[in-house]
Amino acid sequence: MTQPLIDVQDLHRSFVVRKRAGALRRTVATVAAVHDLSFSIESGEMVGYIGPNGAGKSTTIKMLTGILVPTSGHVRVAGLEPRRDRVELARRIGVVFGQRTTLWWDLPLRDSFDLLQKIYRTEPARHRENLDRYLDLLDLGDLLDTPVRQLSLGQRMRGDIVAALLHDPEILFLDEPTIGLDVISKGRLREFLRALNAERGTTLVLTTHDLQDIEALCDRVVVIDHGTAVYDGTLAGLHQRGGSSRTLVVDLVDEAPPIDVAGATTRRVEGPRQWLSFPADASAAPLVAAVAASYDVADLSIQEPDIEDVIRELYSSPAPPPAG
Amino acid sequence: MYGAIASLWVRAAWVYRTSFITLMVANGLMTALDAVAIWVTFAHLDLLGGFALHEVALLYGASSLGLGIADTLIGSVERIGEYIRTGRLDQMLTKPLPLLVQVCADQFTLRRLGRITQAAVVFAWAATYVDWTPARAGVAVMMVVSGGAIFFGLFVAFSCIQFLTKDATEFANAFTYGGATLTQYPLTIFPKELMRSLTFLVPVAFVNWYPCLYLLGRDDPFGMPAWLQFSSPLAAAAMVGAALLVWRAGVHRYTSTGS
Amino acid sequence: MKGTPLGLYVAIATRAFRRYSTYRAATLAGIFTNSVFGVIYSYAYLALWAANPDAGGYDKVDAVTFVWLGQAMLMTVAIWSGGTTTELLERIRSGDVAIDLYRPVGLIGWYLASDLGRAAYHLVSRGLAPMLVGLVLFELTLPPTAVNAAAFLLSLPLAVALSFTLRFLVACTAFWLLDANGVRLLADACAIFFSGMTLPLVLFPGWLGTLAEALPWSGVLQVPADLWLGRHEGAAIVGHLGFQVAWLLVLLACCQAVLRAATRKVVVQGG
Numbered sequence: 001m002t003q004p005l006i007d008v009q010d011l012h013r014s015f016v017v018r019k020r021a022g023a024l025r026r027t028v029a030t031v032a033a034v035h036d037l038s039f040s041i042e043s044g045e046m047v048g049y050i051g052p053n054g055a056g057k058s059t060t061i062k063m064l065t066g067i068l069v070p071t072s073g074h075v076r077v078a079g080l081e082p083r084r085d086r087v088e089l090a091r092r093i094g095v096v097f098g099q100r101t102t103l104w105w106d107l108p109l110r111d112s113f114d115l116l117q118k119i120y121r122t123e124p125a126r127h128r129e130n131l132d133r134y135l136d137l138l139d140l141g142d143l144l145d146t147p148v149r150q151l152s153l154g155q156r157m158r159g160d161i162v163a164a165l166l167h168d169p170e171i172l173f174l175d176e177p178t179i180g181l182d183v184i185s186k187g188r189l190r191e192f193l194r195a196l197n198a199e200r201g202t203t204l205v206l207t208t209h210d211l212q213d214i215e216a217l218c219d220r221v222v223v224i225d226h227g228t229a230v231y232d233g234t235l236a237g238l239h240q241r242g243g244s245s246r247t248l249v250v251d252l253v254d255e256a257p258p259i260d261v262a263g264a265t266t267r268r269v270e271g272p273r274q275w276l277s278f279p280a281d282a283s284a285a286p287l288v289a290a291v292a293a294s295y296d297v298a299d300l301s302i303q304e305p306d307i308e309d310v311i312r313e314l315y316s317s318p319a320p321p322p323a324g
Numbered sequence: 325m326y327g328a329i330a331s332l333w334v335r336a337a338w339v340y341r342t343s344f345i346t347l348m349v350a351n352g353l354m355t356a357l358d359a360v361a362i363w364v365t366f367a368h369l370d371l372l373g374g375f376a377l378h379e380v381a382l383l384y385g386a387s388s389l390g391l392g393i394a395d396t397l398i399g400s401v402e403r404i405g406e407y408i409r410t411g412r413l414d415q416m417l418t419k420p421l422p423l424l425v426q427v428c429a430d431q432f433t434l435r436r437l438g439r440i441t442q443a444a445v446v447f448a449w450a451a452t453y454v455d456w457t458p459a460r461a462g463v464a465v466m467m468v469v470s471g472g473a474i475f476f477g478l479f480v481a482f483s484c485i486q487f488l489t490k491d492a493t494e495f496a497n498a499f500t501y502g503g504a505t506l507t508q509y510p511l512t513i514f515p516k517e518l519m520r521s522l523t524f525l526v527p528v529a530f531v532n533w534y535p536c537l538y539l540l541g542r543d544d545p546f547g548m549p550a551w552l553q554f555s556s557p558l559a560a561a562a563m564v565g566a567a568l569l570v571w572r573a574g575v576h577r578y579t580s581t582g583s
Numbered sequence: 584m585k586g587t588p589l590g591l592y593v594a595i596a597t598r599a600f601r602r603y604s605t606y607r608a609a610t611l612a613g614i615f616t617n618s619v620f621g622v623i624y625s626y627a628y629l630a631l632w633a634a635n636p637d638a639g640g641y642d643k644v645d646a647v648t649f650v651w652l653g654q655a656m657l658m659t660v661a662i663w664s665g666g667t668t669t670e671l672l673e674r675i676r677s678g679d680v681a682i683d684l685y686r687p688v689g690l691i692g693w694y695l696a697s698d699l700g701r702a703a704y705h706l707v708s709r710g711l712a713p714m715l716v717g718l719v720l721f722e723l724t725l726p727p728t729a730v731n732a733a734a735f736l737l738s739l740p741l742a743v744a745l746s747f748t749l750r751f752l753v754a755c756t757a758f759w760l761l762d763a764n765g766v767r768l769l770a771d772a773c774a775i776f777f778s779g780m781t782l783p784l785v786l787f788p789g790w791l792g793t794l795a796e797a798l799p800w801s802g803v804l805q806v807p808a809d810l811w812l813g814r815h816e817g818a819a820i821v822g823h824l825g826f827q828v829a830w831l832l833v834l835l836a837c838c839q840a841v842l843r844a845a846t847r848k849v850v851v852q853g854g
Binding site: 360364373494497 | 608611612613623626629635638762765771772782787791
């Protein structure tokens with residue numbers, strides 16, 4: 001059996017935190033940002049790595065890319081030890097940081113891409129081919145001569161993704177890639193990433209807060225909370241396990257007793273507004289129709305489950321140990 | 325690779341031509357005031373620490389040249405603390421290039437050309453008083469190159485303090501800029517112990533003092549052995565080597581503890 | 584600014600004092616650096632005065648004292664830019680300064696009061712400490728009479744304010760220039776040179792000396808230092824304090840004029 005592309009076993013990472021406790025004294029505490037973390041990712045997978053803030057997501061990514069070394073445990077990416085073999089590993093991965101750009105600020109996109117070809121020593125023909133292709137797919141062709149400084153957030157993000165892919169990395173790490181993007185841009189980006197994985201077999205590791213990113217892109221989800229994996233499996237399984245639900249917020253014309261309708265539970269009533277939760281994998285349409293048919297509805301809206309809810313549910317429902 | 329990145333920055337700066345030229349000129353004028361100060365000093369005396377105006381000018385010019393070269397090469401190393409805070413250092417760690425090369429090439433600027441020009445002018449003037457021989461010419465070239473390397477090592481090594489702390493970074497200035505300032509004077513004005521520290525501990529005396537003694541045909545006023553006057557490259561190698569070790573340790577610490 | 588109670592300015596100054604006093608580690612590091620440079624320049628000046636014991640009318644003890652006074656005052660008067668005008672420059676660049684223009688206290692008064700508060704902190708920390716180091720390591724001279732000491736103390740806030748106005752004007756160029764760095768570099772260089780930090784102005788020969796002593800920068804270091812060293816007596820003391828006051832008033836007027844122009848620009852063009 002071949003080694004997995006990304007292999008993490010019993011990973012621990014702790015930090016020493018110094019705090020001021022009074023005028024002169026300092027307390028020193030050891031905080032485990034990541035502990036007992038194990039998972040493996042095969043080549044070609046698209047994995048969502050999700051968890052609430054402070055769960056240890058960025059710490060894990062840092063350890064996978066060679067920025068941080070584990071306190072203990074085993075981590076191999078593409079058969080290499082990330083920190084020790086940093087330079088070699090860097091040639092085989094692409095990293096996109098959501099908030100900060102890796103492009104050179106004052107210069108046109110074109111110059112950044114040229115420089116990257118030199119840095120990664122990509123074969124010029126291959127570089128040209130990739131560049132043309134990605135520029136076309138991500139609709140950046142007209143912007144080649146625009147200084148990065150003048151690009152919008154969405155354009156810059158697309159530029160960063162091209163920059164990360166020009167050298168044909170085996171793995172693409174994406175840290176919050178759709179943050180701050182409008183709905184259309186998000187959709188296009190997701191489409192692009194799906195196609196990338198399908199055609200090139202690029203392994204995708206995506207950390208995000210946006211569940212819809214996960215829904216659109218990932219077959220597999222690893223949920224990390226308080227430094228360790230609490231779930232590792234399919235997205236559908238996650239919804240089932242977490243019993244995650246969406247919420248239909250109904251604004252009735254007048255106050256009324258809790259709505260009673262099949263397929264949903266009324267969780268909360270405040271004046272004319274009621275919150276109904278229904279299973280996340282069910283369509284909202286029949287529910288909306290049923291409510292509208294039986295009640296005087298002024299307005300409706302749907303709330304998606306957010307990560308914290310899903311994870312909270314994960315904890316509250318007694319579950320068998322995570323599969324695989 | 326360094327060259328490719330550096331030239332990118334130069335082109336970026338050239339986009340703002342006026343600003344770039346203004347800064348370069350300002351840099352030159354600024355350092356020119358140093359030379360004026362030397363001239364003013366010698367309006368009151370003939371010998372400073374036993375050295376005449378053209379000799380002090382030679383020392384100053386050589387030191388300033390070395391400093392200007394080093395300043396140009398180190399790029400953003402002095403700002404590494406800022407790179408850590410903004411996360412830019414992490415980004416650099418994901419690229420297949422040695423970290424030091426990336427940091428030195430980042431925001432590369434030719435602004436220092438102002439200082440280098442000024443230093444070259446002063447040095448050239450002082451050089452007219454030197455009794456040149458082929459050996460001396462060789463030593464002069466070695467001196468400038470080694471001087472740049474020694475200061476380069478000095479700044480890189482002391483910038484590594486920013487891996488440990490973000491508050492006490494000014495501490496490093498005492499050694500980096502202090503060291504640079506010291507070399508502008510003939511070392512005879514300092515106590516013997518200081519001269520020895522600058523020879524064996526932090527070898528900035530090799531930036532200009534020892535080679536200039538040879539160029540000026542002077543015996544070592546402290547009675548130090550003459551072979552030191554040819555040892556600038558040795559000191560440079562030692563300094564750069566030490567700096568690289570300190571840098572590696574700093575990066576190692578950074579990747580071991582995060583921030 | 585008219586009719587604003589003094590208490591408000593004191594409050595601003597106190598807040599600035601407190602804000603800067605939190606940078607403890609940086610202050611210690613700074614004191615170390617000041618001391619190192621103090622030592623270096625002391626040896627340099629000792630060599631100079633060894634060759635010419637009476638240069639500029641100073642003796643070697645005067646000269647070394649001058650060095651340590653310079654290092655002690657370096658942060659206090661913020662010769663090298665620094666101080667609250669750095670914040671101002673940042674705020675002009677980012678555009679946040681627009682808020683400052685509508686504060687109840689005039690912008691100049693606000694930043695000046697803050698700068699004085701900051702200067703007070705730097706005087707106590709990075710002023711006192713290097714002086715003590717200098718006293719331990721070298722032979723320094725103290726003000727010869729109580730009048731000299733008093734005059735020196737009076738000249739300090741004047742020096743800070745004077746330095747402030749100069750830095751303020753430099754910062755304001757950011758309203759018009761896209762990149763104010765060149766101006767700042769040049770202004771810094773002039774400040775260091777013409778205040779006496781590079782060499783005491785008493786050494787400057789002929790026309791250069793006359794020029795240097797007439798420029799406002801001399802009021803930032805040279806004048807207070809000479810008062811400490813007891814170089815002036817009687818009417819001359821008042822004269823030199825008057826020199827500081829005169830330049831201060833002129834420059835404050837310039838600051839106000841520049842600020843008015845800048846405000847017009849911000850309001851009309853949106854900064």
